[in-house]
Amino acid sequence: MIPLLETLLTTGCVLCLGVSLWVFRERLLTADIPPAISHPVKIRILDFLMHLTITWGHIFEKLRICSMPRFVRFMQKTLTIKKNPEVVVTDLRFGTIPVRLFQPKALTSSPRRGILFYHGGGTVFGSLDSYHNLCSFLARETDSVVLSVGYRLLPEHHYPVVFTDCLNASIHFLKALKTYGVDPSKVVACGESIGGGMVALIMQALVGRTDLPQIRAQVLIYPTVQAINFQLPSFQQNQNVPFLPLDFMITCACKYLAIDLSWKEAMLKGACIPPGFWKKYRKWLSSDNLPRRFRSKLQQPETLAPFNEAAYLETKHIFDVENAPIIADDEVIAQLPEAFLVSCEMDILRDDTLLYKKRLEDQGVRVTWYHMEDGFHGCAVLFDQKLFSFPCSVSLANAVVSYIKGI
Template sequence: MTYRYDPEIAPLVPHFPEVDFSDVAELRKVEAAIMEFGTYKPPVPVDTRDFTVPGRQGDPEVEVRLYQPADRDGLLPGVVYMHGGGFVIGSIDAFDTETRRIAAEVGAVVLSVNYRLAPEHPFPAALNDSYAALTWLVEHADELGVDPQRVAIAGESAGAGLAAAVALYARDHGGPALRMQYLSIPALDDRMDTPSMREFTDTPGWKRSNAEVAWDFYLGGKGIRGGEGVSPYAAPARAESLAGLPPTFILAGEFDPLRDEDLAFAQRLIADGVQTELHFYPGIWHGTSQMAPQAEVSRRMVAEQLAVLRRGLRPEGPAPQD
């Protein structure tokens, strides 16, 4: 179909490679080209180190990367970040720009999670890894110089879906209190029964056929997606109630197959009494800010992302909800 893309980014569409999630081996061979988002030079020094944190309940250790502003004054907020990649690809390296930028320009300690990927590690592996990283950061807040009352969960695409799942899990299991959740173009609903998911079959960045394969991989095989019994900790849109979740920011785009599930999730959050901020961008596709970083709309998305995190994590911000 014809899409009314933002005129600045429309000419780029023919230059993006076709991506097929059904061939995992080939997908991972070309992953570097797909997930190459450039190099970010922070305006202030940021110290980084890679290490592992304990997994949950006998799971293997979780690979993480810690970002800490070198010039700091007092306690800083903490952000646990999950990368995108459809649950199948992606890494802390691929999203280094996003996490390093948050550390430098928000002034936060960021823990980026290299969670296990499907299909080798289906749900709940990625959820368990992400939750383990969150609990580790909160438990080590003193030594990291993190204010435990100002911890956020954040992510992009599949990683944003994981962030939403972690927030649900923490709410339901007495986990760490979260100041906010930042959900950028989140993958939330395995049922895939929205107009945008049905219609956007040839959009760059993400399309229905790849979403079908990714959910099948993540849920553990064909025949599970869309059926009964899928956990809300896998597909957060299935949660019966969203009440009690932390203040939430959601970013959605006009020509993203995930558009309608993102808008519906924001509406449900509002109806359930959760302080929610929704930014909807016309003319963009899934992952525009990474794929076309110099475009005006991409620069605006990034600036607003940083502003939202600064507001949500400021010392005088709203207290975490019970």
């Protein structure tokens, strides 16, 4: 019995070491750490740990022990939740949707501002816990009631669950603002990454709703607003920058949209885009619409592969407005509330943010733009994570607070 246990233990140790060395070598060779990122060693360590976790998740999924997304989220619980004595935190459920309410402890004689928050994570990462510190900070620093929405995730839940969960939770909150001591004229919607995309979608979905309080402003932190054009300069420049490599991003998009991964290459090359669609919408999706400083002469312009009808039929829901808020009608865009957009120089979604900024401005929507030269995708989730935090994480949080307090 003892020799068998020793053999199993040795085999397990060798396997763990082998997997770790393989992931370390792969990330050392492929991960791109731009010079502008502060603490490059720290980000390499975090990048290695993230990909090691994802790799073990895939192994456990193959062995039918646990799905990759569930394992990743289990490991993400190692992030520190900081208790703030100035904020009361309450876990609730709006029907089947878990939400977390952050309320300042200090007494007030008048209703407070309200913030709806949708976390990021590409439906693989992300939870109420992982964005707890940021939401607590927003509640305290802006003296606001913050509602964080814990929408359902992969692998069990696919499109359009994230959108419907966020929309339903938002409507529930807006109908009960007095219960939470919130001023109906001072509600802000805020989201990061896919959560930022949810902000865009929900703001559009609520246009014309006279039965609900109007959202005062929208805060979109490096949002994803389309999954159509993957040839923008930021996709080319930052395709291997942590923490959102291009391959992982398109894999998450395919899994959420229930698109077979065999169509990834067609999506990357634009083979699924009908010529008529591109002719109509390139005015909003093409890199020609980006500020000149973000269009390097060395970058290849969009060159769509020959149209593949089979690829289009398998991926055609990427052209729905519910998955690409940037292509919404002008009449809808023009009625949106003022916006605060955050972009990061070393983020694969940088150009999504810039294109949506222009889209809003072209329709007369007031936009405040905050660009972080040292920023990278995912820096928001690292806010107030002690050794794992970065200067750009703090700058981002402070900029959002400053904007919200100023409206």
